[in-house]
Amino acid sequence: MSKLRVAVIGAKGRIGSEAVRSVEAADDLDLVATLGRGDPLEALADAGAQVAVELTHPDSVLGNLEFCVGHGIHTVVGTTGWTPERLDTVRGWLDASPGTGALIAPNFSIGAVLTMRFAQQAAPWFESVEVIELHHDNKADAPSGTATRTAQLIAAARSEAGRPPQHDPTTHGLDGARGADVDGVPVHSVRLRGLLAHQEVLLGGTGETLTIRHDSLHHSSFMPGILLAVRTVPTVPGLTFGLEHFLTDGPGAADGSAATGHQGA
């Protein structure tokens, strides 16, 4: 069977360089192009890339994605900084390129995907919920894509369960002291040298609290998810938001076996 032809954009970055090594090590994938800042995107088409992995910067991702979708290259995107408006723009490009797939994943690590699911499950049962995300000191966006998505899922779960908005008792305080408000959920961002990517979801009820914590200790934590996404995205046209939509085949899928998914966006 012929190998899937894969390119990595942002190949010299922290996660991009790890993705390059993982694609190279995969027997069923052929690394045909690695692009850094300033490299022409035409190299993707020239190399015959079937899937591009996009791991750059919120300022670069839209241009890269527009090129890939326009050239029928399926794309796996880990870059963060997504808004509903940006997602709508990508949907427009995909509509004009039928058969092309794009997965945008706020987080490729299985633990982070499960954290989001557990938080969604727990959220309706507690009066209070806040998210704290902690990252390395070079991160461009705040809150993190994962924390934003987590808060959105929490807010949706609470609203579906008929829970009223959380009460914030603060009447005196400094601006920012209560974090960013994401759909009514306070999200606090810590940036600290030595960290990689960490998140806590704090839930509080009568006489009890529940803390759901996830730690990515190394960029290898994102690799099984990226490889799964690379293998799956050619089979799922249109926009999928969130790796969970590609995890429908259970734990084995994230170990490298092929999985089929459904559209999540």
Ligand SMILES: NC(=O)C1=CN([C@@H]2O[C@H](COP(=O)(O)OP(=O)(O)OC[C@H]3O[C@@H](n4cnc5c(N)ncnc54)[C@H](O)[C@@H]3O)[C@@H](O)[C@H]2O)C=CC1
């Ligand atoms: N979804 C996920 O699971 C994860 C997502 N990320 C996200 O991935 C992105 C990259 O993160 P890091 O690797 O830590 O950043 P980084 O700064 O180490 O690497 C980004 C690389 O992309 C390059 N770059 C920027 N614009 C480019 C362009 N137009 N074309 C080609 N290369 C370009 C930069 O020169 C740099 O080498 C961030 O948005 C981060 O939040 C990071 C880790 C996991």
Ligand SMILES: O=C(O)C1=N[C@H](C(=O)O)C[C@H](O)C1
């Ligand atoms: O910048 C990072 O490092 C990460 N970015 C993603 C995010 O914003 O959620 C995923 C992970 O947290 C690592």
